[in-house]
Amino acid sequence: MFLKNTSHQLLSICFLLISLSGFSQTITGTILDDKNAPIPFATIQIGEDYGVISNDEGNFNIRISGFKNTDSVYISCMGYEKIGLQVQEFESKEYVLNDFVNELSEVYVTDRKLGVDSILYYINKNASKNYKLDQTALKMFGRRTEYVDGKAADFEIEKSSNFKKKQLEAFNKDFDLLEQSLLNNESKQYTDMVSTLYIKDLKNAKLKIEKAVRLLDERNDQSLEKMADKGNDIVLKHLDTSKVYTVKSGWFTVSDSVSLNNRNDKVSDSINAVRFVREAAFNMVTEVNPITEEPELDFITDSRKYDYELKDFTFLDNEIVYVIGFKPRRGSANYVGTMYVSTQTFAVLRADYAFYPGREGEKLNLRLILGIKYIEKNKAGSVAYKKNSDGYYYPYYIKSEIDRYFYINRPIKFIENESRDKVAFNFKVEGTFKERTEILMLDVNNTTTADFNAVQEGKTLDYETIQQYDASIWKDYNVLEPLQEMKDFKVED
Incomplete structure (x- = not known):
């Protein structure tokens, strides 16, 4: 893959400047269908291994430095006719893909007729030949968008044995501000990596x-960690930090001796811990890989749980593809959607899926006992696979969207150990964490155990925090083109 500008001799540079005036090193465009609607997940590829994918608005951005004018550029998407051109013809503009006129059903079926059960059999039989995950290095660009949709919040001191009226008013005023920040704030947070x-x-x-x-x-910032930090700050602001407290929540003693002077920064540290980022990335990659023990996309591997329908045939690039719809047959099945399967290798080349109506993911309901409830809802996603030079298919693009409903209703008491003075307040909050994560593979390489052992993983991550989107930050990389809402984001003074 070409990730850096190649060096050119001075004469070549002068020739390019003269003969290709206005020639850009970055192409920005939009992929549309013949009805002028944007086409998401279209592939824009130069050569064999270098490319990007269009976003939900059909927009893309790709660097072309390092390629010759006569190198080939291909724009393709499942169900559409592929466009081919040369780099010297490739420019920033709108590109229209025409619908693929499907005449394959009659021609292909007469040549090789397979039922959906047979196709599913070969998908799983060939899985170990088609997919590989161990001893690989996946270079990726990731983007996460997250925000909180607050539904209810109530933080209030119920009683205090040593607070004066003005102190209670000040305490509750700070809590009121925290409530409003949760309920009224619509600010989103974007992380690129x-x-x-x-x-x-x-x-x-x-x-x-x-x-x-x-x-x-x-x-x-509305992350759970930051909300906890803000709550801690309010407690520290109004309680005597020179004293030691026993903290109780509901029926349970959380601690018999808490010194407010010795703040625990583990929560803040966890936000920047590399291991949490690694676990999230690793989970996304493994859950869409059919050879893992319990893949999240069980509609590929566990055909007993789903009903399938062979809907059609289509083209992806030059490959004929089965179009298979699926929906739950059993209550343990979660997803409804469509997958696209190669007629040559029986590898799943793409899958689009979502929770079937009424289905939910991980959940924890201790509302009556501990005042806590958590449910995963509205999960949806897409994954596209591409064959690498080693003959195996790897996820080229992964998108996951999920809502995480939460409810916390906990009484908390601070009891000063010497005087036994008490401060009791109720903490109630309800809302939904909304999260969207995308991964674009930039490169895939095979590695060895020695290579793995030599990698030094850091412990903490230093983010560069910006207040307005700046495309030049990623000028040396091929990244996902942001949605317009991200381009428009700006922190006001």
């Missing part, structure tokens, strides 16, 4: 981060 995930096997991985950038208004 280039990293390499080194995978030894299905259980061991290391992450080497090259660059990480956050776009957020830090005053409105």
Whole structure:
């Protein structure tokens, strides 16, 4: 892959400047269908291994430095006719893909007629030949968008044995501000990152981060960790930090001796811990890999749980593809969607899926006992696979969207150990964490155990925090073109 500008001799540079005036090193464009609607997930590829994918608005951005004018550029998407041109013809503009006129059903079926059960059989039979994950290094660009949709919040001191009226008013005023920040703040947070995930096997991985950038208004950070920090700050502001307290929540003693002077910064540290980022990236990669023990996309591997329908045939590039719809047959099945399967290798080339109506993911309901409830809802995603030079298919693009409903209703008491003075307040909050994560593979390489052992994974991650989107930050990389809402994001003074 070409990730840096290639050096040219002075004469060549002068020739290019003269003969290709206005020639840009970066192409920005939009992929549309013949009805002028944007086409997401279209592939824009130069050569064999270098390319990007269009976003939900059909927009893309790709660097072309290092390629010759006569190198080939291909724009393709499932169900559309492919466009081919040369780099010298490739320019920033709108590109229209025409619908693929499907005459394959009659022609292909008469040549090789397979039922959907047979196709599913060959998908799983060939899985170990088609997919590989161990001893690989995946260089990737990742983007996460997250925000909180607050539904209810109530933080209030119920009683105090040593607070005066004005102190209680000040305490509750700060809590009121925290409530409003949760309920009224619509600010989103964006995190972009280039990293390499080194995978030894299905259980061991290391992450080497090259660059990480956050776009957020830090005053409105609504992550659970930051909400906890803000609550801690209010407690520290109004309680006597020179004293030691026993902290109780509901029926349970949280601690018999808490010194407010010795703040625990583990929560803040966890936000920047590399291991949490690595676990998230590794989980996304493994859950879409059909050879893992319990893949999230069980509609590929466990045909007993789903009903399938062979809907059609289509083209992806020059390959004929089965179009198979699926929906739950059993209550343990979660997803409904469509997958696209190669007629040559029986590899799943793409899958689009979402929770079937009424289905939910992980959940924890201790509302009556502990005042806590958590449910995963509205999960949806897409994954596209591409064959690498080693003959195996790897996820080229992964998108996951999920809502995480949460409810916390906990009484908390601070009891000063010497005087036994008490401060009791109720903490109630309800809302939904909304999260969207995308991964674009920049490069895939085979590695060895020695390579894996040599990787030094850092412990903490230093983000570069910016207040307005700046495309030049990623000028040396091929990244996902941001949605318009991200381009428009700006932290106001």
